[in-house]
Amino acid sequence: MNFLNKVKSAVGMGGTSNAKVREFVDESAELAQPDRVVWITGEKDQIEELRKEGCKTGELIKLNQEKLPDCYLHRTAVNDVARVEDRTYICTKEKDAAGPINNWMDPKMAYELCHEIARGKMKGRTMYVIPYSMGVVGSDFAKYGIEVTDSIYVVLNMCIMTRVGDDVLEAIGDEGDFIKGFHAKCDIDPEKRYIMHFPEDNTIISVNSGYGGNVLLGKKCFALRIASYLGKNEGWMAEHMLILGITCPDGTKKYIAAAFPSACGKTNLAMLIPPEHYRKLGYKIECVGDDIAWIRVGKDGRLWAVNPENGYFGVAPGTNEHSNFNALASTKQGTIFTNVALNTDDMTVWWEGLTPNLPPHCIDWTGKPWDPSKYNKKDKSTCAANPNSRFTAPAKNCPVVSPEFDSKTGVPLSAIIFGGRRASTTPLVYEARDWNHGVFVGSAMSSETTAAAAGAVGVLRHDPMAMKPFAGYHMGDYFQHWIDMGKKISNPPKIFNVNWFRTDEDGNFMWPGFGDNMRVLEWILKRCEAKPIEAEETAIGFVPKADDIDLEDMNYEIAPGRKFTKADLETILAVDKDRWAKEADEIENYYNTAIQSRIPKELWDCLETLKKNCKD
Ligand code: SAT
Ligand code: MN
DSSP states (O other): OOGGGTSSEEEOOTTOOOHHHHHHHHHHHHHHOOSEEEEOOOOHHHHHHHHHHHHHHTSOEEOOTTTSTTOEEEOOOTTOSSBOGGGEEEOOSSHHHHTTTSEEOOHHHHHHHHHHHHTTTTTTSEEEEEEEEESSTTSTTOEEEEEEESOHHHHHHHHHHSEESHHHHHHHTTTOOOEEEEEEOTTOOGGGOEEEEEGGGTEEEEESOOSHHHHOTIIIIIIIIIHHHHHHHHTOEEESEEEEEEEOTTSOEEEEEEEOOTTSSHHHHHTOOOOHHHHHHTOEEEEEESSOEEEEEOTTSSEEEEOOOSEEEEEOTTOOTTTOHHHHHHTTSSOEEESOEEETTTTEEEOTTSSSSOOSSEEOTTSSEEOGGGOOTTOGGGOSSOTTOEEEEEGGGOTTBOTTTTOSSOEEEEEEEEEOOOSSSSOSEEEOSSHHHHHHHHHTOEEEOOTTBSSOSSOEEEOGGGOTTTOSSOHHHHHHHHHHHHHHOSSOOEEEEEOSOOBOTTSOBSSOOGGGGHHHHHHHHHHHSSSOOOOEEOSSSEEOOGGGSOOTTOOOEEETTEEOOHHHHHHHHOOOHHHHHHHHHHHHHHIIIIIGGGOOHHHHHHHHHHHHHHHO
């Protein structure tokens, strides 16, 4: 304890005698030289103090406490609104371990670079120490972290998104291990922004950003990048997946995990409200998680999944009481909004799609008065809310949070779904022939880019298992890990691929999505039964017979006056062999150029089968 003795004041010492914890905190303080060090307990009074302090510094704006109790608004810097994939690094001793898709930096260089950037940057400021758990504290799934940060916004978000408190320090104990996370805002300089991962040292460093995915280190950095590396070594999986539970008409409950790239509707699917016809039949969906799943093999030979998070960091634009009633309800209390618009008439929040009418008096996400008369849907620069604006809401707020949310053992998976945004080619749903083919389907995923990451939007790119930005090691080894996991499960979930985003020649969405996705989930469940309903075997896998997707009381108009018909369903279920032959070439090219030598043989075999099937 050297530096900690020198700080002007230290509040709490975390009551831990774990030398590694104290050493990490001491070293971080020595580097960044804060005036004060405050240990976070997550207790109500402390959170209230921090909210007050945040309002004083301008980091937070207190919202209407009658309409939105304990809710606050935060604005990031305008150049700091999304994850920065080009500045995110995996720092392993060997470059090859990070693989060809990740940015790599030599760990020694990376430490030096970040230390140089962060040195003395907390002078005059407070360094907060957040002990947190990913997963239920004390459960077999749980892994612990300590994040130090000079951002009140980060502290308050981490207190929603993770389980924070002294019980975490107790669980780490005197000897236990934890993931070290160092975050310093520094100057929010985009040229010196780095999100560094050191999987071999259980360490994360993030500098010069204040945006969620870059700084809430428990989330993508730990629960996916570091955890995927740990999972490979320890025989489990960390995946970019929602987990939902479905109660069926006969009262049984089934669980499904689904991987989609960021901002492709995971939160919407996870909390879906089935159409009335399904509700009457007795179907009900409950949300276990909306973004991340940690998955282990159970004694029964099935895969069991937990959501390691404690809240939702959801995309705000487009969320409304029809598109996602449950997500909106989750934001009504104890929520932090980031980069949405402030409705100054009643000090509430607004974003595009929240209400059909545009509120007359808003401050936009950059802090300027917003002129609704200039609003043009197609021009993002006229939006009141940033396209990647977010809400951070406690999971327990969700009206349909699963009773299994806090389960220490997790839930058994009947199905895994992959999905992306594909305007063409990929049908509404298809089922892989077996586990290895399912791994192939996941490895071959492509999706159009979204505002969740900095860079162009709407560009088709490969995003295997929706993990391109999140796998903490070589993507070829990651595929191999999936293949190896398959060998350990005697009762594997079935694997499906869905595409809610098919468009017609005019660019209209052909499938309604949202609650109507229940129609596809029903078919998926029926394929998971001991005696599955029949399906069409096609070049790419099993596709539903059009009659087996229930269209009862579906009132969707693809375009004004153009009702969705069974013929449209047939169009989006069709498998076009010529297009798939091209897709197969595309996949081959991706394997060869992007992932290079480490594609498992099982996947090459599946590719050969696909090519052959497209010719037959
Ligand atoms: O910004 S986050 O990475 O936390 C959200 C996302 O992009 O999925
Ligand atoms: Mn995500």
